[in-house]
Amino acid sequence: MTKSYKLLEAELEKMAFRDGACIIMAINPDxxxxxxxxxxxxxxxxxxxxKKLSCPPYSPTPEDTRKVLKEYSKAYLIGYSGSIFKGYGEEKFGEIFPKALKQIRKSILELEKHSFLSGYYKSFTYGFCGPCTLCKQCSAENGDLTCKLPKESRPSMEAAGMDVFKTVRNAGLELEVQNEVNQNDLRMYTLLLLE
Structure with missing residues (x-):
């Protein structure tokens, strides 16, 4: 039996916040x-x-992405702030960032799986902020177009042609280009689609 959106949304919010998200907001895929x-x-x-199968030219084209979005009636914008990096101590940002991304990617895949098991079999989440970092070297660099971890790899919003800045602003939130790397002010977003 499919859970109600209201119940699922409460569960997704709890899971996302537990894993470091600062916002999860229902938005219209349009x-x-x-x-x-x-x-x-x-x-x-x-x-x-x-060089990455989750990146262009292998990732969905903007035209494909527009078609996919038309097949969904509900989306969740999930945001993370720089506070997620505080749990990694005094390491340099360049060393912390890949570790935090790994944690976030695991979390968003759990949100997708939970949605699927709740009856939303079309659930799909986009990867997080930039290229996939699951493998040290993607098979695409050797000309092999077979992903080694297809259950875990996802194209990021931008790799699928989504304007993250405009999408976030359409949701009534603020997102600005950062002139310098200040991890406390950093804002990053991903998207979960449900039907």
Whole structure:
């Protein structure tokens, strides 16, 4: 039997906050901004372009993403703040960031699985903030287009053509480009789709 959205939402909120999220907000999938220019930023600016199966050119195109979003009636924007990094002590940010991403990726996959087991069989979450870091070297770098961890790997919102800044602002939240790395002010988001 499928759980009610209300009950599932309360459970997802509890799980997300337990794992370091600072916000989980229901949004309409129509409010997710998908733009073709986002893919250009990956292609001309990210060193992972063509080197990760969760990144362009292998990730869903903006056109594909628009089609997928039309198949859902509910989405959850899940945000994390720099406070998630405090549990890692005095390590340098460059050493902390991959560890925190691993924790967050595990958490969002648990949210997807919990939604699935609650009767929302179309549940899907996007990866988190940048390229996949599950493997030291993605098989794509060797020309093998078979992911070693397909149950865990997901394209990030931006890899799928989503304008994260505009989507967050559409939800009534603030998100600005940061001129310097101040982990306390850092805001990061991902998206969970449900039907």
């Amino acid at each position: 409010d997710v901004e998908v733009s073709n220019w986002v893919r250009l930023k990956c292609q001309y600016g990210c060193p992972s372009y063509g």
